[in-house]
Amino acid sequence: MMIQKQYKFYAAHRNEELNDKCSNLHGHRYGVTCFFEVERTGSLTTLFADFDDSIEPHLKREYDHAMMIHVKDPLYQTLLRHMKETGETLRLKCFSCPTTVENLAHQLFTEITEMGFRLNRLEIRETDTSVVSYTREDWVNDNRYFASYQIPPSESVS
Numbered sequence: 001m002m003i004q005k006q007y008k009f010y011a012a013h014r015n016e017e018l019n020d021k022c023s024n025l026h027g028h029r030y031g032v033t034c035f036f037e038v039e040r041t042g043s044l045t046t047l048f049a050d051f052d053d054s055i056e057p058h059l060k061r062e063y064d065h066a067m068m069i070h071v072k073d074p075l076y077q078t079l080l081r082h083m084k085e086t087g088e089t090l091r092l093k094c095f096s097c098p099t100t101v102e103n104l105a106h107q108l109f110t111e112i113t114e115m116g117f118r119l120n121r122l123e124i125r126e127t128d129t130s131v132v133s134y135t136r137e138d139w140v141n142d143n144r145y146f147a148s149y150q151i152p153p154s155e156s157v158s
């Protein structure tokens with residue numbers, strides 16, 4: 001059986017590798033639709049609130065009104081310097097790879113799996129017209145891709 005749950009967060013980012021408008025700092029309302037594989041244990045499977053209680057605070061704490069940034073983007077060092085010089089704390093969600101929707105999907109799939117849920121797939125909406133559908137098979141393949149890439153796991157700074 002499958003349960004579908006929808007979440008959202010607002011975040012800034014840029015695609016520093018692209019030579020177009022996307023290399024500018026900009027923001028999105030990210031829509032995250034999770035498709036969970038669940039097992040019947042009686043009259044129900046997993047309580048809807050069990051998903052919400054783990055996932056909503058995680059998205060609020062790590063992603064909402066944060067800036068998602070690739071640690072190899074030169075802007076990252078500028079932001080670190082700014083925080084050091086001013087004492088200001090910016091919410092940065094650090095990625096060890098560019099902050100494309102594809103890479104965000106891999107990161108979120110990993111984080112939600114680590115919470116103990118079994119995702120069948122994720123859908124991530126970045127704009128009104130663009131949605132990435134990301135399956136468990138994509139995640140398994142990406143784990144291999146990132147392992148061979150030798151990218152350290154992403155860390156979060158806030």
Ligand SMILES: Nc1nc2c(c(=O)[nH]1)N=C([C@H](O)[C@H](O)COP(=O)(O)OP(=O)(O)OP(=O)(O)O)CN2
Binds near residue numbers: 015130
């Ligand atoms: N495969 C991907 N393509 C693009 C990504 C991505 O993550 N994966 N990201 C972007 C940009 O972040 C951009 O903000 C979104 O781009 P785009 O859809 O071109 O933006 P529009 O303003 O044209 O959106 P519309 O809703 O179509 O007006 C680009 N590509």
